Amino acid sequence: xxxSTRPWGSxxxxxxxxxxxxxxxxxxxxxxxxxxxVPMLGPFAKRFRVLAFDHRGMGESDVPDAAYSMSNLAxxxxxxxxEVGWTRFRVFGISFGGMVAQHVGARVPDRIDRMVLACTSSxxxxxxxxxxxxxxxxxxxxxxxxFPAILDTRFTPEFVANDEMARLxxxxxxxxxxxxxxxxxxxxxxxxxxxxxxxLLPSITCPVMVAAGATDGIAPPENCRRLAERLxxxxxxxxxxxxxxxxxxxxxTPAMIDFLAG
Numbered sequence: 001x002x003x004s005t006r007p008w009g010s011x012x013x014x015x016x017x018x019x020x021x022x023x024x025x026x027x028x029x030x031x032x033x034x035x036x037x038v039p040m041l042g043p044f045a046k047r048f049r050v051l052a053f054d055h056r057g058m059g060e061s062d063v064p065d066a067a068y069s070m071s072n073l074a075x076x077x078x079x080x081x082x083e084v085g086w087t088r089f090r091v092f093g094i095s096f097g098g099m100v101a102q103h104v105g106a107r108v109p110d111r112i113d114r115m116v117l118a119c120t121s122s123x124x125x126x127x128x129x130x131x132x133x134x135x136x137x138x139x140x141x142x143x144x145x146x147f148p149a150i151l152d153t154r155f156t157p158e159f160v161a162n163d164e165m166a167r168l169x170x171x172x173x174x175x176x177x178x179x180x181x182x183x184x185x186x187x188x189x190x191x192x193x194x195x196x197x198x199x200l201l202p203s204i205t206c207p208v209m210v211a212a213g214a215t216d217g218i219a220p221p222e223n224c225r226r227l228a229e230r231l232x233x234x235x236x237x238x239x240x241x242x243x244x245x246x247x248x249x250x251x252x253t254p255a256m257i258d259f260l261a262g
Contacts, residue, residue, distance in 0.1 A: 001060060004053075004083050009062025011076055013053035014038070015084065017045035022113075023089040024048035024260060025081055027097030027104070030132060030192060031185055033059035040246070043253055044092070047261055051089075053080060055100075057184030067187060070195050074103035081111075090260050091115040095219065095243065096188070099123070099195045105208075106200035115204070116256045117227065118211040119219040119243050124198030126230060127223040133189035150217040152242025169244050201230040208234045209259045211252065213245030235259070 004011040014034060024044060028037060034054045044050050054061040055073060077100060081089055090113050093101025098120025105112055121129040130150055135143055148155035148170055160166045208231050212224035221238055228236040237255060241248025246256075 004080050006076060006079065008056060008064035011053055011056065011080060012060035013051060013080055016041055016050040017048050019049055021047065021049045023086050024050050025077060025089050025091045026050050026052040027077060027093040027101045028055060029094045030096035030188055035059060043257060047257055051081065051084060055188065057187050063180050063184040064187065068191055070099055070103050070191050073100045073191065074107055077104050078108060087111060088113055092260065093120065094118045095120055096192055102197035102200065105204035109203055109205050112206045114206055114260050114262050115208045116211060116260055117208060119213055119216055121219050121223040122198045122201060122227045122230065123196035126198045126226040130218045131193065133193050136185065136189060151244065153215045153217045165248055169247065198230065202232060205232055209256060210234055210236050211256055212238045213241045213243055214238050216242045218243040
């Protein structure tokens with residue numbers, strides 16, 4: 001597995017798709033492992049050369065010793081595209097990854113051709129996503145009870161009982177929160193809770209699609225609309241579903257891929 005050496009440890013990454021295709025940096029969501037999302041990247045890899053990675057403390061990447069900020073995560077992403085030799089590239093950031101992508105876009109706006117920010121928030125005056133650090137601090141049984149309606153505000157017990165996709169999404173395995181896995185997640189949640197890129201957004205000058213799930217309880221549509229309004233060249237799209245609208249609305253992934261392809 002390819003790794004990039006950073007001051008805090010090793011960053012695991014993968015390159016997917018044809019080398020000659022347009023270059024796309026994929027920035028993963030909170031608590032996610034690259035190994036779990038690679039299947040979802042298949043449609044992107046058919047159109048792009050995709051660079052994806054495990055955030056520090058997640059998956060195969062090392063857990064750092066000290067706390068870090070969202071800006072530090074942007075440092076990781078920029079260092080990685082530099083290491084693989086990309087001068088210009090596109091960006092797809094999902095959820096937590098969309099927060100990191102905002103910092104990347106503000107840091108190197110002249111290097112990014114197009115960007116999709118999916119189910120995410122700017123923080124600050126644009127509104128913050130659901131405080132997942134509070135959710136993860138709850139006992140397992142309480143967290144499991146509250147999680148469905150946060151993932152998708154329609155997900156009452158009655159809705160889930162009658163919706164096959166809802167049952168499938170909620171049945172996905174989740175990592176055991178213990179040991180180094182928990183320490184890595186705690187560090188990530190600490191960075192997430194302080195995310196505020198609102199004042200940076202006007203410096204992101206490339207075309208951006210802000211994509212929202214209509215019933216997302218983690219990154220509500222109103223946050224996504226405010227995010228789009230703050231960006232100089234943004235398009236706002238709303239899809240059927242909650243925080244996992246990419247899996248709930250079949251039109252979502254093709255629409256975002258077409259936008260990135262420009």
